[in-house]
Amino acid sequence: MELWKVFLWSLGVQCWWLTGCLASRGNDTRLYHHLFNHYKKALRPVQGPEDMLMVEIGVTLTHIIDMNEKHQTLTANIWMTMAWNDSHLTWSPEEFGGFTALTLPASEIWKPDIVLYQNVDPYFNGWSTDDTYIKVSSTGYILWEMPTVTMSSCHLDVSNFPFDTQTCVLKFGPWIHSGKELDMRSMADEGSLESFIDHPEWEVGSFKAKRHMIWYGEDFNIGTPYADVTFKLVLKRKSTFYVFNLLLPCLLLTFVMTATFFLPSNCGEKLSFGVSLLLSMVVFQLVLTDVLPESDNLPWIGRFVIITMILMAVSLGMSVFVMYSCDSSMGARTIPGWSRKVFLKYVATLLLMGDLSKQGAAESADNPGEYSPPDLTTLNSVDKNKHNDNTTNSSDKTTLALYHMVNNLQSVQQNLSGLLVHARRMEKNRALEREWRSLAKVLDRICMLLYLVTATSCLIAFATEA
Incomplete structure (x- = not known):
């Protein structure tokens, strides 16, 4: 008897559970038919034509997919939430088994024609409603949530x-329904960043929301107000990547250019080194052109690169002038007195190079006196007299040998005099060349200071502006 009681009790429980499920299923189906037998999703869900429908909207930013500076577009993943009251979808929960909410396909219910005004997606054809669902409350409150x-x-x-720091605007509003038919407001003062995934380049500063009522169509004499909710997204760029990969190499190339002014003026690598640096700056300019949008408003780093390229080109021109001024052919010309006094004395002293005008005088003072060959005229006259006497006495061979020796010494004296004249001329040219090279060093130092002062001033001015 005990087993029969247990069996009958379990059978009763199962029948009760099955009856409850069938009743619940029947209430669900009955509620659905009650709501949608006469429901028209093409009509605005209000009681009268003068009634205005309020739509609430909320936006949750989850991820910044791409910020394209070249085309000035923002691609983002957001979760949209919209809510409104549908007066045609209300019921009493007591009449339908206590059902207080239903989850229905979004395609079966009227939805506001909310669009993103700044949309530039060529494949966008409205919010996708095929795979989304809407929650309907017994009071007619509709909640529509969808990722997009x-x-x-x-x-x-x-x-x-x-x-x-960039500010991007996301303006959501109806496209057809005017402000007299549909009004909008934000669910909160700010968009939600609770599920935001950190972006490697951009940091979100704020995401505020504000309602507007703007008149459109006045140019066509059909001025009508339209409501919208505008979300203002403030993004701050993380500059670490660009500082180490773009800014620092640019600054290094800028100040490495000063090394060209320390190379000797007769060094053949001076111009090739400067041209290589100039080409490197051109490469940086091309990189910036690919990153930045096509606009007349250049960034400060772009202006700095352009000014640096101009300074490098001018410095190369100065180097050519300096190399020409210290050319070996200039050694045959004496430095003008005013140049020696202004550049080699005052400017060189001001640049902590010392008084270079005294260098030539000091070198000439250190040089030993010129060699004066002996005068062989007296010896020659004596030897000629002896030669005349020796013609009568041909036996004196020693006197004849002395005569030939004197002739050889006179020939050596003439050759030595020519060598001394050439040596004095070469020494004079070397002294003039040293003076020209000293002048070249002073000019190089002046050009280096002008380059450094100009580049540093531009960098400080642009950095202060930034």
């Missing part, structure tokens, strides 16, 4: 690149 990827236009001001 948006591509919107965003005006970028790259004047302070890579230390810039």
